[in-house]
Amino acid sequence: MQTQKIIIAITGASGVIYGLRFIEILNQYPKVKSFVIISNAGKDVLNIEIPDWKDKLKNIKIYSENDLASPMASGSFLHDGMVIIPCSMASLAAIANGLAHNLIHRAADVCLKEGRKLILVPRETPLNLIHLKNMLNLKQAGATIIPPCPNFYTKPKDILDIVDQIVAKVLDQLGLNHHLITRWGE
Template sequence: MIEGKLRLILGITGASGVIYGVRLLEVLGREIETHLVISDMGAKILELELGLTLDDLLEHATSVYPNSDLTAPISSGSFQVEGMIIAPCSMKTVAMVANGIAENLIVRAADVTLKEERKLILIPRETPLGRIHLENLLKVVEAGGTILPASPAFYHAPKTIDDLVDFVVGKVLDLFGIEHNLYRRWDLPEQG
């Protein structure tokens, strides 16, 4: 779609599991043009869970926008991107995306991503899921989004939290066709 470097938007919201967004940014920032938006609560969770601040993420992002800036380039469909990832995605953000309530830049960019029929991937990190959560997630899927729960596999024999996180991050990369070796893919042992 776009000549040159792959271009993606990454939103980080205030759900637990901010490690998924940070790891995505680290991996994407190496080869991908990454446009980052972090919500106020996302920044708070970043500090609480990882002891990091937005300044710690700047080196990995191509551009960073305040969540309040609805004039940012990524708020327009004319800004060409392959897609958007929200990791982690709070249930508040899911509800706003599902219902078209674009009152902040993360949700506006997600809304634009859907209306332009680009790939939108939400990584919810909530359990258990109630009926309202499930209905909102379904609405996002029906609008063209993809729900990728933060549910790592165990067939690759993870040894660390990083192994678990890399599995989920690798699944996101797979959906965008980005090559990686973050986890061992499923393969049955040879039968003797």
């Protein structure tokens, strides 16, 4: 099997733990290479929510949102999908409206134009009409929207169980096998 390349972006929404956990899990796949972009606001939220985040990502190259000359900005860079986790309403709006001013928005725009998998994990509540319309536009343009809505019938024990439910949904969408959760009926 060829190595899969996955782009992961963390933006400045609450719930950056989802992004960190997703990166940690992806790193356990020997045949997956991650390309990580963190927005400036994403770094601010990481500093607030997970102050030791740099230690957790110490062996990982992090691309800046300003790095528009990186491979992910080009349609010629072949990859197997992009995940924005968590995705702020600001980034969601930029992507839904074709604004490609930073690397995250540009890489997402490229996914849509090239017909590659684009998964967004949006975090905001309540949602206003603009948020909802932007999500509809993105869905119609080919993106997959995975709101971080956990279930409770599986009786999560702690925050990690809840986070893993969402990470599992993203892995399922990417076609990556995992044992993060017990599936209903198993």
